[in-house]
Amino acid sequence: VQLVESGGGLVQAGGSLRLSCTASGSIISSSNVMGWYRQAPGKQRELVASISSGGSTTYADSVKGRFTISRDNAKNMVSLLMNSLKAEDTAVYYCNTKRTSWPRYDSWGQGTQVTVSS
Numbered sequence: 001v002q003l004v005e006s007g008g009g010l011v012q013a014g015g016s017l018r019l020s021c022t023a024s025g026s027i028i029s030s031s032n033v034m035g036w037y038r039q040a041p042g043k044q045r046e047l048v049a050s051i052s053s054g055g056s057t058t059y060a061d062s063v064k065g066r067f068t069i070s071r072d073n074a075k076n077m078v079s080l081l082m083n084s085l086k087a088e089d090t091a092v093y094y095c096n097t098k099r100t101s102w103p104r105y106d107s108w109g110q111g112t113q114v115t116v117s118s
Helices: none
Strands: 001-007 008-013 019-026 033-039 046-052 057-059 069-071 076-081 091-099 105-108 112-117
Touching: 001 091, 001 105, 019 033, 019 112, 033 069, 033 076, 046 069, 046 076, 057 069, 057 105, 076 091
Parallel strands: 008 112
Antiparallel strands: 001 019, 019 076, 033 046, 033 091, 046 057, 069 076, 091 105, 091 112
C-alpha cells in the first residue's frame, strides 16, 4: 500500500489548509482506518484525526472544532481540512492507513510540512 500526500505549506495563523492523501496498491477500503498524524520538532508523533471505513471519526483534543477529516472510499482518499490554524499546529503531517483483519496493513505516507506563522 502506497500513500501520497499533498496540500502542505506555509500559512498565517488563523488561516486554513487542506491536506489530501491518496492510497494505491492492495487496498481494501472496508474495515480499515485512515488518519493523519503529526510530528513537531523534538516531539513524538501524535494522532491528529482518524476516520473508519464506516465514517466514525476521532480527533485530538487540540484540534477539535477546527479540523475536519473526511474520506472517499471509492477514490481511496482521505482529506484533512484545517481551519483556524495556530503556530502550535506547525509540524510534519503524515497520512496513515491500517487494517487489522486479513489482509493486514499499516502504511505511512512520506509526510508533508505544515508551517503556521504567528
